[in-house]
Amino acid sequence: MSTSSTVVEILSAEEMRRTINRLASEVVEQGGDLSSLVLLGIHTRGVPLAHLLAQQIQRLEGVALPVGALDITLYRDDLDKISTRTPARTDISFDITAKVVVLVDDVLFSGRTIRAALNAVIDYGRPSAIRLAVLIDRGHRELPIRPDFVGKSLPTAKDESVKVFVQDVDGRDGVELLKG
Numbered sequence: 001m002s003t004s005s006t007v008v009e010i011l012s013a014e015e016m017r018r019t020i021n022r023l024a025s026e027v028v029e030q031g032g033d034l035s036s037l038v039l040l041g042i043h044t045r046g047v048p049l050a051h052l053l054a055q056q057i058q059r060l061e062g063v064a065l066p067v068g069a070l071d072i073t074l075y076r077d078d079l080d081k082i083s084t085r086t087p088a089r090t091d092i093s094f095d096i097t098a099k100v101v102v103l104v105d106d107v108l109f110s111g112r113t114i115r116a117a118l119n120a121v122i123d124y125g126r127p128s129a130i131r132l133a134v135l136i137d138r139g140h141r142e143l144p145i146r147p148d149f150v151g152k153s154l155p156t157a158k159d160e161s162v163k164v165f166v167q168d169v170d171g172r173d174g175v176e177l178l179k180g
Contacts, residue, residue, distance in 0.1 A: 039067045045106035050069075102132070
């Protein structure tokens, strides 16, 4: 018996662009003093998303925010359950102490990636606050983690998967839901 799966487009490239623009506006509105704000993208797709947010914030406000890249592989509590991968390079070339750090990721699911990211951030300094921006929040939290900025809330079944495509990584932009 064969299993079939269905792919459903959740965000087209244009809808994704508009969603990122809205997220950037929300970060500006709630971010307070932009001179104390920094963006940290979580590898893999959170990094280009953080850069897209920073570009849009610069267009809106004329302020170039520092953007860093955070790899959380070695901070995960489920290394025995995920496929082995070579850690990416964490790149934080600025001081995050006393800054408002906005963690940026593509999909929020169980919360375990964000828990690992929080531990990693603390190894690099003591921010005044840490906020979370995600493109997709699909629910099913295992930890008490809630995003501050959400592009799209997408209720899903646990056996479904959400795939974010980013031009810099995948050659196209968009979000798809894989059912079945």
